[in-house]
Amino acid sequence: MRRDGMVDVRNDRQFFQSEVMRLMDRLYGTALRLTGNSADAEDIVAEAVARAWEALPALRDRQAFGGWIQRILTNVYVSEWRRRRARPMTELPNESVPDGELEFSLFRRLHQPFLLWWGTPEHAFLNKLLRRDIERAFDALPEPYRAVMVLVEINGWSYSETAECLGLPIGTVRSRLARARGLLQRALWSWAKEAGVSAAAGPAPGRRLS
Amino acid sequence: MSPRPISCEEVLARLFAYLDGELRDVEQAEIDRHLEWCRDCFTRAEFERRLKARLAQAGRASPPERLRERLKLMMARF
Ligand SMILES: [Zn+2]
Numbered sequence: 001m002r003r004d005g006m007v008d009v010r011n012d013r014q015f016f017q018s019e020v021m022r023l024m025d026r027l028y029g030t031a032l033r034l035t036g037n038s039a040d041a042e043d044i045v046a047e048a049v050a051r052a053w054e055a056l057p058a059l060r061d062r063q064a065f066g067g068w069i070q071r072i073l074t075n076v077y078v079s080e081w082r083r084r085r086a087r088p089m090t091e092l093p094n095e096s097v098p099d100g101e102l103e104f105s106l107f108r109r110l111h112q113p114f115l116l117w118w119g120t121p122e123h124a125f126l127n128k129l130l131r132r133d134i135e136r137a138f139d140a141l142p143e144p145y146r147a148v149m150v151l152v153e154i155n156g157w158s159y160s161e162t163a164e165c166l167g168l169p170i171g172t173v174r175s176r177l178a179r180a181r182g183l184l185q186r187a188l189w190s191w192a193k194e195a196g197v198s199a200a201a202g203p204a205p206g207r208r209l210s
Numbered sequence: 211m212s213p214r215p216i217s218c219e220e221v222l223a224r225l226f227a228y229l230d231g232e233l234r235d236v237e238q239a240e241i242d243r244h245l246e247w248c249r250d251c252f253t254r255a256e257f258e259r260r261l262k263a264r265l266a267q268a269g270r271a272s273p274p275e276r277l278r279e280r281l282k283l284m285m286a287r288f
Contacts, residue, residue: 017285024278029271042277049281053288107257122257126264134268152230153262154269159232181226184265 048073106185137187145180
């Protein structure tokens with residue numbers, strides 16, 4: 001698998017091109033959730049692909065290509081793109097979590113005795129939740145929370161991998177993740193109410209649950 | 211040795227760490243055991259698990275055609 005001959009270079013290129021095309025939705029989707037906009041996401045994917053090609057000889061296990069290029073893409077975002085933005089993103093004015101945010105639970109809102117007459121409202125809710133609702137909720141998160149969510153929920157990384165990549169203590173990853181989940185569930189809940197999704201799962205419109 | 215029985219409060223406090231695979235084996239087993247008999251916690255865990263799966267799907271998006279073209283051009287020069 002070394003790139004020291006013509007045949008190997010050609011094999012490498014074919015392998016690389018087909019893998020990139022196969023993983024395209026995932027690479028672009030991750031970049032889109034990280035940046036929140038298409039133009040930046042496209043640049044990040046392009047940069048990640050260029051770097052991955054440079055680094056390909058160092059990849060020993062080709063089965064690991066997907067996770068490997070995902071990591072390169074995330075690093076491009078964290079180490080460069082993010083730094084180039086005007087606001088430094090590692091500092092938050094107040095890391096402490098207001099009780100309401102942390103405590104907020106969609107499940108508790110949905111799983112209430114009077115709603116249970118209709119079956120399982122929380123499942124009805126999930127079934128009616130649109131992909132677009134979830135994307136909006138992600139994109140509305142403040143960047144430091146969004147970054148942690150993307151690394152944990154989308155990349156599927158452990159807290160310690162996430163902490164290392166973002167240069168944060170693991171306790172900060174835990175607290176940001178908890179806060180991010182509270183914010184995200186709250187956003188899903190309020191949009192669901194607006195769209196009448198929760199009404200479909202239970203009470204008549206206008207009945208206040210919050 | 212069977213896992214220590216734990217309360218619903220303990221399960222909820224560690225539920226996300228559990229779903230994220232961040233607990234030690236023994237803690238993971240305590241929650242697994244609890245979820246086998248407690249319907250309330252099981253229902254809650256299932257909801258959060260399904261929501262997590264939906265969130266993971268937000269990491270896939272169909273790229274605009276111009277990005278595909280851009281990458282094809284770029285990779286053709288490799
Ligand atoms: Zn329980």
